[in-house]
Amino acid sequence: MTTAPRPRNVTAAVLVLWLLLVCAVGAGDARSRAAGSVTVLATWTGGEGMAFKKVLADFTAETGISVVYQGTTALREVLLSEVDAGASPDVAILPSPGEVADYAERKEALKSLDGVLDRAQWDSYDPLWTPKFNGHRYAFPVKADLKSVVWYDAQRHQPGDLAALAADGRQWCAGMGDGAASGWPGTDWIEDILLQQRGRAVYEKWAAGELPWTSPELTGAWKTFRSVFPAGPAKKALGNSFGGAAAGMTATPPRCAMEHQGTFTRGAYPSAFKEDFADSARVLPGADRDSTAHEVSADFAAMFHATPQAERLMRYLASDRARTTWTTDPPKGTYPPFFVNKALPDSVRYTDPVSRRAADRLRTPGARCLDASDSMPPPLRTAFQRAVLKFLSDPDQDLNALLRELDRVRERERGAPWFPHVCG
Incomplete structure (x- = not known):
């Protein structure tokens, strides 16, 4: 009885699996390169940054578009310098509505989102959250408090x-x-x-x-x-x-x-x-x-460059899929974010009564x-x-x-x- 061929068979199988893996990774890289990329700036670091990166990773998995993310606690200073230098990110998450107004009207740096989100996505927000400047909408709230x-x-x-x-x-x-x-x-x-x-x-x-x-x-x-x-x-x-x-x-x-x-x-x-x-x-x-x-307060997604990749990211951030990903298994020491959409899917869940009460307050019509x-x-x-x-x-x-x-x-x-x- 001979056993010599077995190691060669095992080695050959391992080699085939390795080649398949390399090809798959290469195909993924090629898909990502073909799909392009988008740059994003936000204030979230630490656990909040980790949670948002998970959302962006899901977007990449869905679209093949790679995301270059920068989180900074000095967003206003960083963004102002980048806008003045003509090097603004494709998308920024602005932490105040006053900055939306400033970049939309005074600096004229934002791109209109009127035709980017569909009618159902816009209708899911009360007008408070999506005001118009010069007749156009430039931002929507991705999360709120x-x-x-x-x-x-x-x-x-x-x-x-x-x-x-x-x-x-x-x-x-x-x-x-x-x-x-x-x-x-x-x-x-x-x-x-x-x-x-x-x-x-x-x-x-x-x-x-x-x-x-x-x-x-x-x-x-x-x-x-x-x-x-x-x-x-x-x-x-x-x-x-x-x-x-x-x-x-x-x-x-x-x-x-x-x-x-x-x-x-x-x-x-x-x-x-x-x-x-x-x-x-x-x-x-x-x-x-x-x-x-x-x-109430909110973080608003705004678009500085109207590329196909940026527009697709904006539609994704306004989707139920993004909200579900964001609230699923939050990093240790963090809680799922809150949203102000009129209706949320069952997959967006808050497991504790305090969070459920806060989420209901945010979406209940009244003096907000x-x-x-x-x-x-x-x-x-x-x-x-x-x-x-x-x-x-x-x-x-x-x-x-x-x-x-x-x-x-x-x-x-x-x-x-x-x-x-x-x-x-």
Whole structure:
């Protein structure tokens, strides 16, 4: 009996399999090269970046189009420099509606999406999310977050406890730091106070640049903000980053009891922590307790080059397949993103009751108002953020002088594009 041929047969089989694999990879590379590529810029890094890259990988698997992705926490600075240099990405995910307006009208850098998405895709969004500039639509929300909520430890507190705690600034887990964008958590506070105290009409008028910063309504919101953050709590908030604020709630023993932050903050809480949220109207000092209004925010997909590959990516990002991929098996420490489409397929699921409640709030018709400063011209938004930092650094300073300076910036930006409707 001879056995010598067996090794040669095994070796030959392995060689054939290796050649088939090489051919398959080569064919895939050839398909990708033939299909072309698309460049994408967004703010997502870490776990959020990993989740979005999974979506982009699914797009490549479906189309053969390769994607070159850049995630940066300094998107505004990076994108401005690239646009000015004539080297903008094909697609960018803009974190504020004000930037959509700025690039669409003032810089004329965006390409119309009117004929890119089909009628059913456009109709799946309420008009709030897809405004027109010069008669055209330039962006749509790929994901969104609910604001006007207060997070708390459901094992230590009941929702009814929070209003009594809210007047004590030491009970708030707050951080204002975020690099060049530091101060925006404070702008969220002032916006939400105004919305919950004065209602939608006043909020919309201010967000459109039609209500002076020195008005009694807005001055009152700043004074409420000061009452919550007098000298001690203000100093602590200035010293914390927004991402580290939640650590005070989860410390042993806890150093604070509540956090005023959007739903994107959930990833900052440890998995064993039992967080829940209450509507800010039930908690903030001076708020109308019957208010059902919520601030909301979104990340908007916009196209800077109208290539076939970019157009195909835009259609994919507006599809149920992309949303299903995005919510399936999120990276550890992250939660599935939220969407504002009127109807979502059963494959887009939220497994915990807190996420389901937030997702329902975002899609329920009613008073949903886009983040006001995000909707303003970027120079005014930046001035607002800096004013918050200045205000907290010296609570005894002249508030009227600070607000008059913001009115001067508002007047300078009068001819800039403003987001047309922030509530819907």
